[in-house]
Every structure is written in C-alpha cells, then in structure tokens.
Amino acid sequence: MNKKVAIIGGGIVGASAAYYLSSLPGGSQIDVTLFDEGAGQATKAAAGIISPWLSKRRNQQWYQLAKDGATTLMTLARRANLSTDIYQQTGTIITRTNEKDLHDLYVLAQKRHEEAPDMGEIERLTAEEVKACIPLLTNPQPGIYVSGGARIDGEALVSELLAQAQQVNLTVKHQQVTFDHQGHLLSPTGPQRFDNVIIAVGPWLNELVEPLGIKVAVRPQKGQLIELSVPDYESQENMPVLMPEGERDFIPFGHGKLIVGATHDDEAGFNLTVTPEATQDLLSSATQFANYLTQDNITRTKVGTRAYTPDFAPFFGRLKAYPQMLVASGLGASGLTTGPLIGRLLAGTLIYGGTPDWSNYEKPLTNYLS
Known part of the structure; x- marks a missing residue:
C-alpha cells in the first residue's frame, strides 16, 4: 500500500516538494494530495531575480541556503x-x-566565486556597457555583471511543477483545511488520514497550527509589483536583469514585458488590495532608469503576502511534538531562490527517512516555534 502524504500550501515550497516527491527515486510509492485555496500566495504574485551571491546579509546559514538554492534551480x-x-x-x-x-x-x-562557481563570469561594466546589455535603459549606471544570475516567473514555475507532478502521483484540491486539537487534518468533506503532512502556508502558519498548541514567530508582509509594456527588442528575452542601488528590481522578460518590484509593506498584513501609492513608487523607480515609462505602460499589478521571522531567516523541519508533520516558513523575499531547495530537502526526508542535519542552512526550529 502506498504511503499517503499531504501538502498544505501550493506556493514555491509546496509545489517544489510535490515535484520532488514525484520525481526522486522512490516517489512512485507515495500518493500525494496538495491542498491550496489559492488566496494571497506570495509565489503567484512573484517574479524575481536569482542572484544571491553578492548579498551582504551577515547570516551565513541563509547565504549557504540561498547559494545552494540557486544551484538547485539550475538543475x-x-x-x-x-x-x-x-x-x-x-x-x-x-x-x-x-x-x-x-x-x-x-x-x-x-571572493564569493571561489566557493560558488555557479556565479559564472564576473565583469565590471561602464554605464555605456550596461545600456548595451539592456537597451531599455535611458539612464544606465555602472555595475557588476554576473553571468550565472537568472530571472524567474514564480506563478509559471509553480504551475509547471504541479502539472508535472500531477502526471505521476499528485492530486490537487482547491480547499482550505484545518487541524483539530489531536492533530487530525480536517477538510470540507471531513477528517483525512495521511502518513505525513508538509505544512507550507507561509504567513498563515500561526493560524493553522494554533489548535496544536504551537505558536510561531512569523508575520505577514505585503508585496506588490507591476508589469509594463515596453519596446520589444529582438534581444529582450536574453537581457540581463538589473538590481539597481536603492531602487526596485528591473526585470526584462521576452515579448515586450518588463516587471518592476517588489515593495515591502509591513503594515498591511494580509490585505491584498492594490495600493496606488505602491504602484506609483514602483513606476517612479522604473522611470529612474527608463524615463519614457508612464502609467499607460502598466498592464498588470500583482499583490502577494510573504512570511517573515524576527531575524529574517527561513526555517523548516519536523515538528517535535508531531513527528509526522514537517513545516517550512519565513522565506521572505528570497522564497523563489530558497524554496525549491527546501522543498527538495523535505521531500527527500519523507522518501528516505532518517533525521538529516540541516544546521548549515538554518537555526534551530525552537527559535521560531514554541
């Protein structure tokens, strides 16, 4: 009889875990059900840059996770x-x-390249050379080019990973689920029995595990980005992404699409309403580098809710009081970089068992769960 695994949350961690549970050796002996009601998910509203190597964050565990996460995405x-x-x-x-x-x-x-060869080539560029790489710019600045950097569409990635897993062993249910005080999973159709549960619901984790007597040090943060229509250069699909100093990320996609963002709003909580002030902030940032952009260029606005911990570090692992359950949260703005690796680690421990040591990637779970 196949082992039954539930995943709660279809964002970057949940979708990655589902993909690896379907593709790692041994996954065919597992039946996976993913529950996701689809509201507010950060990944569906996210597009971003995969380039963690020049971060100056002092948390070395986060850097190792992000560095190896970038490599995981390449594979x-x-x-x-x-x-x-x-x-x-x-x-x-x-x-x-x-x-x-x-x-x-x-x-x-x-220096970072010595331990991270996936960074690829590194070059210093003049402002003119930056403009040659990204012709969309009217006010380029000098910078450092890292060839291993990438751009990613979070919503499209999640959809593709889930679609591939559904061809093997995954069932997706667009439902909200809860736990009772005994740790039983409750769906709209009644109690559900699973051998293991992966909980990857971002900032909603506190609410979900409250019946289990667990408190989580995690908070929501609203993020907003804009898509703009821009001239469709022949080279646009291959243009580098831009991380400008003090401004929002500038991400050219193919077919005349530009994404700018995202904002970081700590006061809005779970509010998913588009904020005009945030839209103007994003547009103003974009016009610092492409002065021809106006409100008329905006074709779409996306809003999602990230999860943050007090020290801005993610956490993941097995719940001590409920060893059949694994959790992950607190990925913040680096979710697209770190989420696939976290999903793979969680999937791997469910397939192969054991008690892996992930201390090189994170602080103890007790820092965040009580």
Whole structure:
C-alpha cells in the first residue's frame, strides 16, 4: 500500500516538494494530495531575480541556503525542462554609483566565486556597457555583471511543477483545511488520514497550527509589483536583469514585458488590495532608469503576502511534538531562490527517512516555534 502524504500550501515550497516527491527515486510509492485555496500566495504574485551571491546579509546559514538554492534551480530547470518564459539564466547586473562601492562589490564577487562557481563570469561594466546589455535603459549606471544570475516567473514555475507532478502521483484540491486539537487534518468533506503532512502556508502558519498548541514567530508582509509594456527588442528575452542601488528590481522578460518590484509593506498584513501609492513608487523607480515609462505602460499589478521571522531567516523541519508533520516558513523575499531547495530537502526526508542535519542552512526550529 502506498504511503499517503499531504501538502498544505501550493506556493514555491509546496509545489517544489510535490515535484520532488514525484520525481526522486522512490516517489512512485507515495500518493500525494496538495491542498491550496489559492488566496494571497506570495509565489503567484512573484517574479524575481536569482542572484544571491553578492548579498551582504551577515547570516551565513541563509547565504549557504540561498547559494545552494540557486544551484538547485539550475538543475531543476534542466530536469523539468523549464521554458525560458519560466526560468532563464540571463545574467544579473548590480549597479553602484560610487566608484569605491563598485570596486568593493567587484572584490566581493571575486571572493564569493571561489566557493560558488555557479556565479559564472564576473565583469565590471561602464554605464555605456550596461545600456548595451539592456537597451531599455535611458539612464544606465555602472555595475557588476554576473553571468550565472537568472530571472524567474514564480506563478509559471509553480504551475509547471504541479502539472508535472500531477502526471505521476499528485492530486490537487482547491480547499482550505484545518487541524483539530489531536492533530487530525480536517477538510470540507471531513477528517483525512495521511502518513505525513508538509505544512507550507507561509504567513498563515500561526493560524493553522494554533489548535496544536504551537505558536510561531512569523508575520505577514505585503508585496506588490507591476508589469509594463515596453519596446520589444529582438534581444529582450536574453537581457540581463538589473538590481539597481536603492531602487526596485528591473526585470526584462521576452515579448515586450518588463516587471518592476517588489515593495515591502509591513503594515498591511494580509490585505491584498492594490495600493496606488505602491504602484506609483514602483513606476517612479522604473522611470529612474527608463524615463519614457508612464502609467499607460502598466498592464498588470500583482499583490502577494510573504512570511517573515524576527531575524529574517527561513526555517523548516519536523515538528517535535508531531513527528509526522514537517513545516517550512519565513522565506521572505528570497522564497523563489530558497524554496525549491527546501522543498527538495523535505521531500527527500519523507522518501528516505532518517533525521538529516540541516544546521548549515538554518537555526534551530525552537527559535521560531514554541
């Protein structure tokens, strides 16, 4: 009889776990059911840049997770045959206006490359060279080019991973589920029995596990981005993504689409309403680099809710009081980079068992769960 696994949450962690439960050796002996009601999910509203190597965050565990997460995505793109509309290594340009800051960033890149060869080639670019790489810009700045950087469409990635898993062993149910005080999973059709449960509901984790007597140090953060219609250069599909100093990310996709974002709103909680002030903030940031953009160029606005912990670090692993359950949350703005690796680790431990040591990637779960 096949083992039965439930996944609660169809965002980047849940979809990645479902994919790996269907594709890792031994996954065919597992029946997977994913529950997701679909409201507010950060991944569906996300498009981003995969380029963690030049981050100056001091949390070395986060850096190891993000660095290995970027490598995981490179492998996943090949194995899942992801289209370039979903994931593409276009390279990343990180700009600085101060010459010393630019030099320091280049030195950091060279140092990080020693332990992260997936960064690829590293080049210093003048403003003119940056414009040659991204012709959409009217006000380019000098920067550092990292060829291993990539752009990713979170919504499209999740859809593709779930579609591939559904061809093997996954059933998706668009339902909201809860737990009772004994840890039983309750769906709209009644109690459900599973051998294991992966809980990957982002900032909704606290509410979901409250009946289990567990409190979680996690909070919601609203994020908003805009899509704009821009001139469709022949080279646009291969243009590098831009991480400008002090401004929002500038992400060219193919077919005349540009994404700018995202905002970080700590006061809005779970409010998914488009905020005009945030839209204007994003547009103003975009016009710093492409002065021809106006409100009329905006074709779509997306809003999602991220999960953050007090120290901005993600956590994942098995619940001590409920060892059949595994949780993951707190990925913040780096979810598209770290989520696939976390999903693979959770899927792997369900298939192969054991008690893996993930301390190189995260602090103890007791820092966040009580």
